[in-house]
Amino acid sequence: MHIVVCIKQVPDSAQIRVHPVTNTIMRQGVPSIVNPYDLFSLEEALRLRDRLGGAVTVVTMGPPSAVESLRKCLTYGADRAVLLTDRFFAGSDTLATSYALSKAIEKIGAAFCAPDIVFAGKQTIDGDTAQVGPGIARRLGLVQLTYIQKVVACDTAAGTLTVERRAEGGTQTLATRLPCLVTMLEGVNEIRRGTIQDALRAARAEIVTWSAAEAGIEDVTRCGLRGSPTVVKRVFAPPPRAEKAATVDVSGRPAADADALLDAVVARRPALATDLATLIAGY
Amino acid sequence: MKKELPEHFKAYRHVWVFVELERGHVHPVSWELIGEGRKLADKLGVELAGVVMGAPGAGTLEAAAEAFAYGADLVYLVEHETLGDYRNEPYAKALTDLVGTHKPEILLLGATTLGRDLAGAVATTLATGLTADCTELAVDADKSLAATRPTFGGSLLCTIYTLNFRPQMATVRPRVMAMPERREGRTGRVVPFTPDLEESAILTKLLSFMPDRTSAKNNLAHADVVVAGGLGLQSAENLQLVRRLAGAMGAEFGCSRPLVQKGWMPADRQIGQTGKTIRPKLYIAAGISGAIQHRVGVDGADTIVAINTDANAPIMAFAHLAIVTDAIRLLPALAEAVTRRFSPHSRDRIAG
Ligand SMILES: Cc1cc2nc3c(=O)[nH]c(=O)nc-3n(C[C@H](O)[C@H](O)[C@H](O)COP(=O)(O)OP(=O)(O)OC[C@H]3O[C@@H](n4cnc5c(N)ncnc54)[C@H](O)[C@@H]3O)c2cc1C
Ligand SMILES: Cc1cc2nc3c(=O)[nH]c(=O)nc-3n(C[C@H](O)[C@H](O)[C@H](O)COP(=O)(O)OP(=O)(O)OC[C@H]3O[C@@H](n4cnc5c(N)ncnc54)[C@H](O)[C@@H]3O)c2cc1C
Numbered sequence: 257m258h259i260v261v262c263i264k265q266v267p268d269s270a271q272i273r274v275h276p277v278t279n280t281i282m283r284q285g286v287p288s289i290v291n292p293y294d295l296f297s298l299e300e301a302l303r304l305r306d307r308l309g310g311a312v313t314v315v316t317m318g319p320p321s322a323v324e325s326l327r328k329c330l331t332y333g334a335d336r337a338v339l340l341t342d343r344f345f346a347g348s349d350t351l352a353t354s355y356a357l358s359k360a361i362e363k364i365g366a367a368f369c370a371p372d373i374v375f376a377g378k379q380t381i382d383g384d385t386a387q388v389g390p391g392i393a394r395r396l397g398l399v400q401l402t403y404i405q406k407v408v409a410c411d412t413a414a415g416t417l418t419v420e421r422r423a424e425g426g427t428q429t430l431a432t433r434l435p436c437l438v439t440m441l442e443g444v445n446e447i448r449r450g451t452i453q454d455a456l457r458a459a460r461a462e463i464v465t466w467s468a469a470e471a472g473i474e475d476v477t478r479c480g481l482r483g484s485p486t487v488v489k490r491v492f493a494p495p496p497r498a499e500k501a502a503t504v505d506v507s508g509r510p511a512a513d514a515d516a517l518l519d520a521v522v523a524r525r526p527a528l529a530t531d532l533a534t535l536i537a538g539y
Numbered sequence: 540m541k542k543e544l545p546e547h548f549k550a551y552r553h554v555w556v557f558v559e560l561e562r563g564h565v566h567p568v569s570w571e572l573i574g575e576g577r578k579l580a581d582k583l584g585v586e587l588a589g590v591v592m593g594a595p596g597a598g599t600l601e602a603a604a605e606a607f608a609y610g611a612d613l614v615y616l617v618e619h620e621t622l623g624d625y626r627n628e629p630y631a632k633a634l635t636d637l638v639g640t641h642k643p644e645i646l647l648l649g650a651t652t653l654g655r656d657l658a659g660a661v662a663t664t665l666a667t668g669l670t671a672d673c674t675e676l677a678v679d680a681d682k683s684l685a686a687t688r689p690t691f692g693g694s695l696l697c698t699i700y701t702l703n704f705r706p707q708m709a710t711v712r713p714r715v716m717a718m719p720e721r722r723e724g725r726t727g728r729v730v731p732f733t734p735d736l737e738e739s740a741i742l743t744k745l746l747s748f749m750p751d752r753t754s755a756k757n758n759l760a761h762a763d764v765v766v767a768g769g770l771g772l773q774s775a776e777n778l779q780l781v782r783r784l785a786g787a788m789g790a791e792f793g794c795s796r797p798l799v800q801k802g803w804m805p806a807d808r809q810i811g812q813t814g815k816t817i818r819p820k821l822y823i824a825a826g827i828s829g830a831i832q833h834r835v836g837v838d839g840a841d842t843i844v845a846i847n848t849d850a851n852a853p854i855m856a857f858a859h860l861a862i863v864t865d866a867i868r869l870l871p872a873l874a875e876a877v878t879r880r881f882s883p884h885s886r887d888r889i890a891g
Contacts, residue, residue, distance in 0.1 A: 349668065350659075350669065350671075351662065351663060351666065351667075351668065351669075354663060381813075383671075384671065384672065384812070384813065385659075385669075385671035385672070386655045386659065386671065387655075387658070387659040387662070387669055387671060388659075389659070390627075390655075390656060390658075390659025390660045390663065391659055391660075391662075391663040393660065394631075394659075394660050394663035394664050395663060399627070399628065399742050399743055400627050400656070400660060401743075402627075402652070402655070402656045403652050403656070418746070422652060423561075423625060423652060423653065423748070424559070424561055424566060424625075424651050424652055424653050425561065425562065425564070425750060425751055426748050426749055426750040426751050427748070427749045427751075428624070428625075428745055428747075428748050429745070429746040429747045429748075429749075430626070430743050430744065430745055430746065431743070431744050431746055432742050432743040432744070433742045442806075443806070484668075485666070485667050485668035485701050485702075485703065485704040486668035486669070486670060486699050486700070486701055487668075487699065487700045487701070487702055488697050488698070488699050489685075489698050489699070489700050490697065490698040491690060491695055491696070491697045491698075492695065492696055492697075492698075493695055493696075494695075494696050494831065494834065494856075494857075496856035496857065499859065500855075501845065501855050501856075501857075501858040501859060501860060501861040502859065502860050502861070503850075503860075503861050503862070503863065504860060504861065504862040506862060506863060506864045508864075510864075510868045510869050510871070510872035511872045511875070511876065513862065513864055513869055513872065514869060514872035514873040514875070514876040515876050516862075517844070517860070517862050517869075517873065518873075518876055518877065518880060520860050521821065521842065521844065521860060524842060524859065524860065525820070525821075525841065525842055528820060528821055528842070529881065531763060531764070531820060531821075532764070532788060532789075532821075532877065532881040533881045533882075533883065535763065535764060535788060535789030535790065536787070536788065536789045536877070536878075536881050536882050536883070537789075537882075537883045538789060
């Protein structure tokens, strides 16, 4: 069984600071991490490989520094890592990103072994669109199974996969044919720590690195900015509300301040007094 | 950048909203989008269509009638046996074919699990742009769709266009847009569309569906009063103060994202871009700085109260009322004051 897992290197949002005056993000010194959502998919892939045999290949499209995230995935136990890197990819939106990744996955299939399952994360913590997984599935003509909370059964001989999917208002149990694309829900498993052997292997492992041409992309106009139908035209700070926040005077005595705050709330919206009385009575 | 729109896209006209019908029930985000789509269509001087898909008779006509009541001019009615429960393959194929046949210039979907799954597939097949999780939609002077969404990290928004491709697609999360007024008796045209689908050609089969127990879900998204805590509360124990105040007010409680990341609150209590969007009458934010990702989740609240030690915190730019003080000391006093003033029992006591 061959499983490909798409991972993205993202800035660690927990360490991002916003410049207090200019409102812009201060990226300097912010460490990069593997997109946290991708680790649930990687863990599921590793479990399937442990159970059914085969190999897990991780792939990312990103700058040369993204090898760090690929190596991290090898320390968890992935077998092989592929970096797709080229200046033609700069500025890709989700359509261009899924195009490049689908080409790379086809090439991985040709160079190593065609994948039975392609995993992607549910979404990223930076772009946060959840569009790349479905995009890759469409381009490769694979069935897409998003928001999966459990892989119930995988029968490689019969070529079938059964999963539980989080839907609006309930859980679907779905059966489909391999190959397919799966995105896992967050919190459904926990990434393993990996063994010492994995860590040693990861440190030395050769990362397969492909340019656009090496990945089999002939038409680079479908990549990067040129291949992206969406155009970011304007970045701006949200306007403050016309009315500035009215500040409640503080005395330093909490009981008095609480009363002053409630007075101000009711003065602004008298109906809230009735609403609160009703809510409290019904509680 | 802005080029002349390619000739073959010029026939693309009108605004469409995908009406998310599942198990006889329409997701409210669809009506919110009908309200928003109505404004865009009026500005463009075009028609607003709802797209209703489902198995024949499974609430499709009712959904169409509702779409008219909320403001649609017409409904594309796509009925087929394979469209009973949501599955990506038949839905994506039917919607893609419908777009190819009737050519909308704008296509809006809810950013739900269904909408995101469907929109990503359809936009890729159509090779057009899709802007995710928009918080504002507008049309420019040159009639292109300006879709605004928060950007990563900073307190900034960005406006994204799909200039040279059609349709221009966008998703919007539930409760970001206001619910439009429903007018009984409004009608419109029903345009049937027969999709080219066959069960035997669909690879994915639904084995079972297990509905959520409703009691397991909290009512945060629909509560009239919400109290939330942020990192300013400094410890998991102090979050009890938020819960207690919410309890005293008959309100729901919530939190900012870092508290979920620290494991201090469950994920379904997170408010903001990657959590829940709320539209309460009263929102009290204690020890929350008001980052853009939090703000977009609460902008629809009628009255926002900030309790913060920092008079210059970003939340001061969008709160209606602010009190610059230590939330850890104020919250218990506030719970007491609320009970004293608004609880019927205490009023009885005073009266008696
Ligand atoms: C603030 C901001 C807003 C944006 N808004 C939009 C928008 O509305 N529409 C749009 O089309 N583009 C948008 N983009 C561009 C988009 O982020 C990029 O196309 C990006 O390359 C992938 O999208 P994503 O991060 O949203 O991934 P998602 O679609 O959320 O990612 C889902 C999964 O796909 C896989 N994946 C994603 N990227 C890669 C990669 N480079 N390598 C390997 N696997 C990957 C991962 O498994 C990931 O978990 C935006 C970018 C930013 C920074
Ligand atoms: C892609 C992405 C998505 C995100 N999605 C969300 C989301 O959905 N929801 C969300 O909330 N965040 C989200 N965030 C995180 C967001 O950017 C902020 O980091 C977060 O909202 C900050 O949380 P906070 O206000 O609790 O903490 P902080 O920013 O640390 O603010 C703490 C505040 O408490 C005040 N304070 C300190 N002590 C006291 C005291 N004793 N009494 C009163 N006030 C005090 C401080 O002055 C400060 O203003 C997201 C970030 C990213 C990158």
